[in-house]
Amino acid sequence: MKKYLLLAVLLLLPFTLNADVDTLEGEELTTSANIEGVTTTDTIEGQVVTAGGGGGCPSGTDAFAWNGDHESGSDYGCEGATPEQASSNTGTIHADYGRTGNGFMFTNPNEYLEWAVTADDKIDDEIGTVWFWVYTPNGGLLGNNAAFEAYGASADKLWFQVQGVERIRNYVKHNNTEDSVYPAMTITPETWTLVGMSWRASEAGLDLAGTVNDGDTTYWEAGETLEEDDDLTAFGNAISVTGLGEHNSASTGTDEVWIDDFYILKTYKADYPGPE
Numbered sequence: 001m002k003k004y005l006l007l008a009v010l011l012l013l014p015f016t017l018n019a020d021v022d023t024l025e026g027e028e029l030t031t032s033a034n035i036e037g038v039t040t041t042d043t044i045e046g047q048v049v050t051a052g053g054g055g056g057c058p059s060g061t062d063a064f065a066w067n068g069d070h071e072s073g074s075d076y077g078c079e080g081a082t083p084e085q086a087s088s089n090t091g092t093i094h095a096d097y098g099r100t101g102n103g104f105m106f107t108n109p110n111e112y113l114e115w116a117v118t119a120d121d122k123i124d125d126e127i128g129t130v131w132f133w134v135y136t137p138n139g140g141l142l143g144n145n146a147a148f149e150a151y152g153a154s155a156d157k158l159w160f161q162v163q164g165v166e167r168i169r170n171y172v173k174h175n176n177t178e179d180s181v182y183p184a185m186t187i188t189p190e191t192w193t194l195v196g197m198s199w200r201a202s203e204a205g206l207d208l209a210g211t212v213n214d215g216d217t218t219y220w221e222a223g224e225t226l227e228e229d230d231d232l233t234a235f236g237n238a239i240s241v242t243g244l245g246e247h248n249s250a251s252t253g254t255d256e257v258w259i260d261d262f263y264i265l266k267t268y269k270a271d272y273p274g275p276e
Contacts, residue, residue, distance in 0.1 A: 055101075057081045060273040064115070064122035064242070064264040067274070068093050068102030077115055077262075079122055088114045091245050099133050099192045100275055103260035106245040109252060112149070114243030122264060123150050123158075123242045125174075125235040129198040129270040130160065132244070135258040140166055140189035143253030146246035148197070148262075156235035159249040160197050160210075162187065162257060170197040170210040171249070172232055179230035185212035185223070192260075196220070200268040201232045208232060209269055217276065220269045 057078035058065045066077035074093040075086040091111040097103035104113050117123055123130075130148055144163045151157035155176045161169045166187040171180045187193045194213040198220075201207070209227040211220055241248075244259050261274045 057083060058263075058274065060263075061265060061270075062263045062273050063124075063128075063266045065274070066113075066244075066262045067100065068098055068104065068260065069100070074102045075113065084115060086113050086243070087116045087241070088112065088243075088247075097135075097258040097260075099135070099260040101260075103135075103258050104244050105256065105258050106145075107256045108254050109146075109246045112243055112245030112247040114149075114241050114245075114247065117150070117152075117239045117242050120239070123239055124266050125150075125156065125158070125201065125239050127200040127266060127268055129196060129265045129267060130158075130263070131194065131196045131265075131272045131274065132262040133192050133194050133260045134162055134187060135192050135260075136162065136166065136187060136189050137256055137258065141253065141255045141257075143255055144169075144251050145253030145255050145257050146249040146251035147257060147259060148242075148244055149246070149248055150239045150242035151248045152235070152240040153237035154248075156237045156239075157248060158197075158199065158239075159251075160195070161249075161251055161253075162195075163253075168195050168210060168212060170208065172199055172208060172230070174201070174233050175236045177233075179208055179228070179232065181208050181210040181226045181228050183210045183212055183224065183226040185214070187212060194272060196272065198269045199232060201234045203232070205229055213272070219271050 055069045064079050068074045070076035072083050075089050076083045091106040093102050093104050095102050097105035141164050144161050146159050147162050148160040157173050159171050169182050196211045198209045206227045206229050208230045211225040214224050
């Protein structure tokens with residue numbers, strides 16, 4: 001009798017599986033269990049399947065994102081839905097320095113986490129927005145510490161500093177002309193704070209903005225944002241590298257800084273797309 005029952009179950013199993021897949025059409029499938037033979041790029045009946053453990057690429061409109069928690073490795077960022085390992089990592093990635101999972105920590109110039117850029121695939125010098133969370137331990141900062149950079153040559157680059165007395169300053173250097181914005185809001189030491197930078201070239205009006213978000217879900221508000229008309233122009237040299245920490249901006253700060261949930265978007269003053 002047991003033998004016949006087992007045979008009946010085996011005969012019905014394919015029909016049961018097909019019925020389950022059909023009901024999932026048009027939906028993203030996520031599971032907390034590992035699925036044998038399935039990766040983040042595999043599909044079941046056209047549905048994206050994210051296997052458990054580590055996590056895949058963030059969903060959303062970001063051109064590039066890094067959160068330290070990709071299943072392929074903590075130095076993997078994502079260009080859309082495609083994971084890519086960092087081309088250089090001279091800092092430290094660890095859960096001790098993260099807000100949600102792993103974070104990136106640097107203490108000196110020439111400690112950075114970087115990815116190669118080709119044909120504006122991750123970041124565009126003509127328009128974009130950068131968001132990330134920053135934490136300053138040990139009572140705060142003394143020097144000027146580059147937290148984000150994008151560059152191709154010394155005449156053309158973007159960078160973001162967290163400075164002494166917990167100020168932020170956003171810089172654009174285009175064809176050897178340097179502009180910056182210096183929002184009045186400050187970062188609270190030993191508190192995770194969301195900060196942003198945005199730019200657009202060849203714009204007749206306001207074209208460079210920096211912000212320190214006050215903890216709500218309304219971004220680029222008056223009072224927390226400084227925006228200027230700096231007559232930005234397109235770079236003469238294409239961006240070839242982007243990432244976190246200091247490598248090319250000549251910032252000299254030696255304070256400990258932690259960064260997590262880093263996003264690049266290709267619109268001006270884009271909303272933050274990551275976890276609050």
